[in-house]
Amino acid sequence: MSGVLDAFRGGEATARYADHARLARVGITTGECTSRGIDRLGASHILCEGGSMSTENRPTENVSTKNLSTQTAPARIIDGRAIADAALADLSVRTRQFRDEAGHVPCLAAVIVGADPASKAYVQMKAKRSVAVGMTSRTVELPVSTTTEELVGVLRALSADPSIDGILLQHPVPDHIDERAAFDAISADKDVDGVTSASFAAMALTGGGFESCTPSGILRLLDATGVELSGKHAxxxxxxxxxxxxxGMLLLRRGATxxxxxxxxxxxxAHVASADVVIAAVGVPELIKGAWIKPGAVVIDAGYNEGNVGDVEYAAALPHAGAITPVPGGVGPMTVAVLLEQTLAAAVRAADVRACSENHDSRVEPDPAIASDRL
Amino acid sequence: MSGVLDAFRGGEATARYADHARLARVGITTGECTSRGIDRLGASHILCEGGSMSTENRPTENVSTKNLSTQTAPARIIDGRAIADAALADLSVRTRQFRDEAGHVPCLAAVIVGADPASKAYVQMKAKRSVAVGMTSRTVELPVSTTTEELVGVLRALSADPSIDGILLQHPVPDHIDERAAFDAISADKDVDGVTSASFAAMALTGGGFESCTPSGILRLLDATGVELSGKHAxxxxxxxxxxxxxGMLLLRRGATxxxxxxxxxxxxAHVASADVVIAAVGVPELIKGAWIKPGAVVIDAGYNEGNVGDVEYAAALPHAGAITPVPGGVGPMTVAVLLEQTLAAAVRAADVRACSENHDSRVEPDPAIASDRL
Structure with missing residues (x-):
């Protein structure tokens, strides 16, 4: 099985198993996995409707996600929805093939404490997406009165449950809970949201662990613009x-200042004005003024504030930025895609471990007849 | 015992137990722990001799380490040797009192792989200093052919040894060894050098763990200059x-950009020229040119290259810097002081755990007579 599973490892797998008809429906064409991830025209050609980018008035040219990494002219709008949809389409294919090969359906458990409507909506959306790509999901809803100890207990039980591949604790938790203690109760091999101390240290020091989903998704968006991060000031x-x-740790590992x-x-x-790449991740509406943006800089807005407003003054930034994410339809969709990609990766690793364990058992377990001879 | 031990916790303890005669010998006077940590005059008044700062031609004015945090005029030379000596004098007093109270002599184990003369000299110096403050030391010398697995085994054994309070793996290890795996074999509660992934994550995310010694020592030197780090560009x-x-993580937690x-x-x-605080930690002789330094900036040189040369062009930086560490006699001495302070802190915590465990045992262990009645 190990050889077959190799095809599914990491996010680097090509879409050679792609269902082309399905890909076409999400805006992707050609024999390889290609995507209209970035529109080369200005904002006036893009309409935001219902949280995703409309395809009206778009040119028919599609840009390969492979080719994007070598294009020289900066794109204008980073269409996170299209890039995420391409990733999810690929993931869907890989998930179904994994299910066939491993006989196991990847399962994401989402834990939510309290009844915050926005958090509940996020969790429901993630569960829906996980099902859409062929996974199962389990949602654990806990009352707002849950203690840190109770939450830690739930997360440890999920960590020990072999039917669960990935665990997500919806942020934020109520103030009386020690969120760090809760995050760190998640087993590192199921930390598909990349929130544990172990995952953070791995991101900074070694790579190789699960990455924090939003930053990891942002790297994918940056890669889609073709910007070479090494040496750039982020x-x-x-x-x-x-x-x-x-x-910051992921950007540093990619060679950015x-x-x-x-x-x-x-x-x-002044700091923003010196940046080749700006990542706004602070949760203050339009804190980053458009006039601050250095001409040609890539601007990623991870903020999402009331009224569909990001942390960047979007309209004012457009004339300056070389590329920019809209809000919504920029960072958000890619976060969910990374979460689910990492859930599949966790399932693949767990299946590998089970396979190794079974092989090991069958290799070391002596034939009963021989064993009795030795006795 | 717990109440008595409170006096020893952390690095914040005042020097109220200070041996004033001893403090005076290392350049410290007055009734409270005060230090000539910083010379207000220019470099021409300071002579470097044999790796430590000479006291010749110094003004008699001594600057309290407490008062330093509120002084407005920047100091010129950050005398790491004097600041470290003050810390070690205080540590010596606290260590001896801990030994008297807890009946345990703190022990630092240093592990060195291979026979690099500089590394051996470092380890010998650390062992000597640990003994000088009233601790014991154990040095484990391993051949250059040691494998990662063997080194991990040694570090795990030391982690499990109750007579050892702190563990130091001398950096660097030979290239064939996975240094990260070796570091992470050190138990977090004995990681007095602050090198494990767990300690790194704690430094970045929560505080409260052991800090990486050189960065932690640098923070102490910065504090001695009186610079308010919050809001400064480091x-x-x-x-x-x-x-x-x-x-960077420690500076960020202190509010620096x-x-x-x-x-x-x-x-x-250009980046260095925009800095209020420059930390040179790269190991390239005089990479940072003096002319780059913003007038009044605080410059910390953690580099130590052949020929007693740092990473900063020292003489050329002096006219620009508000304060600067010399090489040697700047960062190095403080690193060792922090290592030993953290070794005492580890010993105190271990003694607390033993005390709790003993109290717990005595509370739950039934009286044999009663126990037999119940049978």
């Missing part, structure tokens, strides 16, 4: 443990 | 897992 605005901090700005930063405008 | 040149990376520069950075000069 300014990350925000230092949260699940967004800003890991974002990284500046962390935050609430205590003096002259944020 | 440029860290270097991104190594045990120096540059944790340095942090930029990581490294070998891929384009226009290092």
């Amino acid at each position: 300014v990350v605005v925000g230092r949260s443990p699940i967004l800003g901090l890991p974002m 990284v500046t962390y700005c935050h609430s205590r930063t003096v002259d944020l405008a | 440029v860290v040149v270097g991104r190594s897992p045990i120096l540059g990376l944790p340095m 942090v930029t990581y520069c490294h070998s891929r950075t384009v226009d290092l000069a």
Whole structure:
């Protein structure tokens, strides 16, 4: 089985198993997995409707996600929805093939504490997407009165449950809960949201673990623009443990010069103005002014504030940015795609471990007849 | 015992137990723990001799380490030797009191792989200093042919040995060894050098664990200059897992805006020129040119290259810097002081755990007579 499973490992697998008809429905054509991830025209050619990019008035030219990495002219709008849809289409194919080969349906468990409507909507959306790509999902809803100890207990039980491949604890949890203790109760091999201390250290020090989903998705969006990160100056605005901090570490591992700005930063405008890549991850509506953006800079807006407003003054930034993500339809869709990709990766690893364990058992278990002879 | 041990916790303890005669010998006077940590005059007044700062031609004015945090005029030379000596004097007093109270002598185990003369000299110096403050030391010398698995085994055995309080694996190890795997074999509660993944994550995410010694020592030197780090722009040149990376995380937790520069950075000069605080931690002789330093910036040189040369062009930086560490006599001594402070902290925690365990045992262990009645 191991040889077959090799085809599914990581996010680097090509879409050679792609269902082309399905891919075409999500805006992808040609024999290889290609995508209209980025529109080469200006914002006036793109309409945002219902949270995703409309395809009206778009040119018929499609840009291969492979080719994007070598294009020289910067794209204008980074269509996160299209890039994520391409990733999900590929993931769907790989998930179904894994199910056939391994006889196991990957399962994502989502834990939510309290009844915040936005959090519940996020969890429902993630569950829906996981089912759409051929996984199962389990949602554990806990009352707002749940203690840290109770939550830790739930997360440890899910970590020990062999039917669960990935675990997501919906952020934020109520204030009385020690969120770090809860995150760290998730087994590292099921930490598909990349929130544990172990995953953070791996992102910074070695690579190879599960990555924090939003930062990891942002790297994919950056790659789609074709920007070579090595040597570029990336300014990350925000230092949260699940967004800003890991974002900077991932960019640093890719060779960028990284500046962390935050609430205590003096002259944020000057820092942003010096950036080749701006990552806004602070949750303050339009904190980053359009006029600050260096001409040609790539702007990623991970903020999502009331009224579909990001952390960047979008309209004002457009004339300056070389490429920019819209809100919504930029960072959000890619976050979910990475979450599910990592859930498949976790399932593949678990299947490998089970296979190794079975092989090992069959190899070391002596034939009963021989064993009795030796006795 | 717990109440008595409270006096020893952390590095925040005041020097109220200080041996004033001893403090005076290392350049410290007054009734409280005060230090001539920083000379207010220019470099011409300081002579480097034999790896430590000479006291010749110094003014008699001594600057309290407490008062330093509020002084407004920047100091010129950050005398790491004097600041470290003050810390070691305080540590010596606390260590001896801990020994009296807990009946245990803190022990630092140093592991060295191979016969690199510089590494051996470092380990010998650390062992000597640990004995000087009243601890014991154990040095484990392993042949250069040691495998990762063998080294991991040694480190796990030391982690499980109750007579050992702190463990140091001398960096670097031979190329064939997986240094990260070796570091992570050190139990987090004995990681007094702050090199494990768990310690790194704690430095970045929560605080409270053992800190990487050199970055932690650098923070102490920065505090001694009186610079308020919150809001300042700190440029860290270097991104190594045990120096540059944790340095940036610690500065970020203190509210600095942090930029990581490294070998891929384009226009290092411009980044350094924008810094209020420069940390040179890259190991390239005089990479940072004096002319780049912003007037008044605090410059910390963690480099130590052949010929007693740092990473900063020291003489050329002096006219620009508000404060600067010499090489040697700057960062190095403070690193050792932090290592030993953390070894005492580990011993205190271990004694607390033993005390709790004993109390717990005595509470739950039934009286034999009663126990037999129940049978």
